[in-house]
Structures are given as structure tokens and as C-alpha cells.
Amino acid sequence: MDPxxxxxxxxxxxxxLAASQFGExxxxxxxxKLWVLMYHRILPKNxxxxxxxxxxxxxTPEVFAMHLREAKKLFELVSLSDWLAxxxxxxxxxxxxxxxxxxxGWLDNYQxxxxxxxxxxxxxxxxxxxxxxxxxxxxxxNIVSELIAVKSVAxxxxxxxxxxxxxxxxxxxxERVAGCIAQLKAHTEDEVFAALESIDWSTELVTTAPALxxxxxxxxLQHSGLVEIGSHTCTHRRLNRGLDASLVEYEISTSKAxxxxxxxxxxxxxxxxxxxxxxxxxxRVEQTYQAAVTTRGGINRVGNLHRHELLRIALxxxxxxxxxxxxxxxxxxx
Ligand SMILES: [Zn+2]
Numbered sequence: 001m002d003p004x005x006x007x008x009x010x011x012x013x014x015x016x017l018a019a020s021q022f023g024e025x026x027x028x029x030x031x032x033k034l035w036v037l038m039y040h041r042i043l044p045k046n047x048x049x050x051x052x053x054x055x056x057x058x059x060t061p062e063v064f065a066m067h068l069r070e071a072k073k074l075f076e077l078v079s080l081s082d083w084l085a086x087x088x089x090x091x092x093x094x095x096x097x098x099x100x101x102x103x104x105g106w107l108d109n110y111q112x113x114x115x116x117x118x119x120x121x122x123x124x125x126x127x128x129x130x131x132x133x134x135x136x137x138x139x140x141x142n143i144v145s146e147l148i149a150v151k152s153v154a155x156x157x158x159x160x161x162x163x164x165x166x167x168x169x170x171x172x173x174x175e176r177v178a179g180c181i182a183q184l185k186a187h188t189e190d191e192v193f194a195a196l197e198s199i200d201w202s203t204e205l206v207t208t209a210p211a212l213x214x215x216x217x218x219x220x221l222q223h224s225g226l227v228e229i230g231s232h233t234c235t236h237r238r239l240n241r242g243l244d245a246s247l248v249e250y251e252i253s254t255s256k257a258x259x260x261x262x263x264x265x266x267x268x269x270x271x272x273x274x275x276x277x278x279x280x281x282x283x284r285v286e287q288t289y290q291a292a293v294t295t296r297g298g299i300n301r302v303g304n305l306h307r308h309e310l311l312r313i314a315l316x317x318x319x320x321x322x323x324x325x326x327x328x329x330x331x332x333x334x
Pocket of ligand 1: 103104232236273274
């Protein structure tokens with residue numbers, strides 16, 4: 001066994017403990033601050049969908065419920081739009097507020113997160129991908145992960161998928177697959193999907209239940225009175241990749257119009273896919289939405305608020321499965 005490992009683990013634990021105790025969430029302050037927590041999927045460990053998901057994408061229902069209990073001890077839990085509206089009108093804000101967000105509109109959010117939000121009466125914001133609601137759409141990282149899991153030799157047919165093809169020779173590892181997915185992000189969504197279509201990926205995989213919510217489920221979230229819906233574009237294209245202006249317009253403005261039509265409510269919040277944008281995209285989002293969230297880590301301060309570039313704290317299971325680790329993440333130290 002590598003003798004460094006226990007030392008490293010101890011150092012990590014020490015850092016975690018210090019961050020959990022001395023981070024800003026534990027300090028009093030006169031300036032109102034907003035923590036925005038970022039979640040993707042909520043899945044039990046024994047759910048078959050858990051095994052093939054990137055570790056950074058999932059939190060179990062038990063860990064999510066623990067996060068909410070812990071957050072209630074430290075913060076006032078608020079809805080993002082309520083907090084922003086109060087900040088705008090100069091109303092008193094809690095010294096430390098926390099808003100919960102979910103990206104993508106996964107069906108598991110409806111199955112596992114909604115009952116926990118209801119039980120603990122916690123508000124949240126969910127960012128939906130307008131064209132994909134109620135469709136059998138699968139995000140390409142999931143398709144690549146599953147093709148590797150079934151050791152599909154079809155991956156060898158397209159050079160863009162070469163790194164993924166190498167994985168089928170090895171035992172499946174979520175970490176290595178996550179590495180492949182990170183490499184593939186050098187290409188645009190359209191390029192990766194074109195490569196996957198060219199190898200006829202859908203014939204390689206068994207059909208699974210839809211991964212995303214349908215309009216009834218999304219409406220039920222909204223009707224719970226706890227969940228507000230924001231836009232996460234029409235198709236989840238990353239918006240920093242030299243897309244032509246009409247596509248940028250489609251992703252930013254048409255997604256708002258479609259969600260408003262289906263949900264009968266104003267859609268005022270936006271979430272950048274993969275946290276990617278450039279200055280033109282930011283300007284368009286500023287003109288279209290009241291606020292937007294990024295994937296950049298940190299804590300938002302009312303005195304220096306970049307409302308279309310709100311910072312978030314990413315939560316995933318392994319990095320936050322104890323109250324100490326969760327509080328360490330809230331420190332914003334990493
Ligand atoms: Zn997303």
C-alpha cells in the first residue's frame with residue numbers, strides 16, 4: 001500500500017475540518033451573502049442509473065436530505081428569484097441565504113428530490129432544457145458512458161471517439177470515463193452528436209426509460225409551490241463555441257418562449273450549459289433574463305452582485321457525504 005495515502009487522507013481531512021469550521025458560512029457578517037448550491041441528479045446508490053453516471057453529477061437522496069438539514073442550521077433557505085427581487089427593491093435580506101438549484105431537468109429530481117423538498121419545505125430552482133422535456137433525449141456523456149459499459153466496438157468507427165474506444169479494452173471505471181468526457185468537450189455538441197449518429201449508437205444500446213422529466217412532471221414541480229423553473233437553453237449546446245448568431249438566439253430566447261408557453265409563467269432565470277459563455281452570449285442573456293447562474297464556484301455578495309454571472313457551489317456525493325465535508329464545500333475555499 002502506498003504509505004503516502006494515509007498522510008494525504010489526513011491532510012485532506014484536516015483541510016476539510018478547517019474549511020468546515022472557519023469558512024464564511026460560520027462567520028457573522030454585515031454584508032448579505034447568497035450561497036447557490038448546484039445539483040444535477042439525485043439517485044440512490046442501488047439505482048442502475050447511478051452506476052454509469054459521472055461522480056460529479058450525483059448525490060443520493062439521503063445525502064441531499066442531510067444537506068438541507070445542515071443548510072437550515074446555517075442559512076435562511078430562499079428561492080433565487082425572491083432573494084434577487086428583495087435585493088433589487090432594497091428590502092432587508094438575511095445575512096446568510098442559500099438557494100438550491102438543479103440543472104438539466106432529470107426525471108430523478110421529480111422522483112427523489114421533490115419529496116425531500118416538500119418534506120423539509122425548501123424552495124428550489126430547476127433549469128430545464130426546453131426542446132428535450134418529455135423526449136427520450138440522452139445527453140452525449142451518458143451515451144458515451146453506456147457505449148463503453150457495453151464495450152461497443154462501434155466506438156472504433158469514428159476518430160473523434162478514439163479515446164472512448166480505448167476504454168472498451170479495460171474494466172469500466174467511472175473516473176476514466178469522466179476523463180474521456182472531459183476530452184470530448186473540446187468538440188462542439190453538434191460534432192459529438194454527429195460522430196455518435198455516424199456509428200448508429202442507438203442500435204448499440206438497449207432502450208431505457210426517459211432520463212428527463214416530461215411537461216406533466218415539470219408542471220407538478222411548479223405546482224408544488226416550492227420549485228421555480230428557469231431555462232437551460234433549448235438543446236444544451238455550450239454557448240462559447242463559435243455558434244452562429246441565430247443558434248445563440250434560439251438557445252437563449254426561444255427556450256424562454258417555449259418554457260413560458262408550456263408552463264404559463266414568466267421564465268426569468270437562465271443557466272449556462274457547462275457554465276460556458278462568451279461576452280456576446282452574456283450580453284444577450286442580460287437582455288433576456290433577470291439573472292443567470294454559472295458553474296464558477298464561490299459566494300455571492302449583495303454589494304458586488306453580478307446577477308448574470310452568479311457563482312455556485314457544486315455538490316456531489318463523494319465530496320459532501322458527511323456534515324463536515326458538506327460544510328467544507330460551503331466555505332468556497334475550493
Ligand atoms: Zn446542464
